[in-house]
Amino acid sequence: MTNASHFIDSLQALGCCFALDDSGIGFSSFSYLKNLSTDFLKIDGSFIRDLPRNPMDQHLVKAIIEIARGFGKQTIAEYVGDDETLKLLNEYGVDYAQGYHIGKPEQWDTIFKDG
Secondary structure, three states, X not given: OHHXXXXXXXXXXXXXXXEEEEEOOOOHHHHHHHHOOOOEEEEOHHHOOOHXXXXXXXHHHHHHHHXXXXXXXEEEEOOOOOHHHHHHHHHHXXXXXXXXXXXXXXXXXXXXXXX
């Protein structure tokens, strides 16, 4: 983990940002959170997909957000599929959201066109 930490620190010095992906999946992510100087904590989509209808997911997402705040990290929720989920995430204080409700993925060549 020391090599990864040095690598992240070096790139952050150049202005790059890093996210710890799949947060909440497995206990190893707590070790990564503690030892890697990432900028964002990305909340795994398995907790987001059914958020409005699943009280357990609601508690877990709130806890993940609190942990991220305690470590000074911003949060990203993935798999946001509807307005109800987006409203809950806003209420919980998530910093960023991604998913089909926000915008569908586009082909690389439609995003970066020559000329």
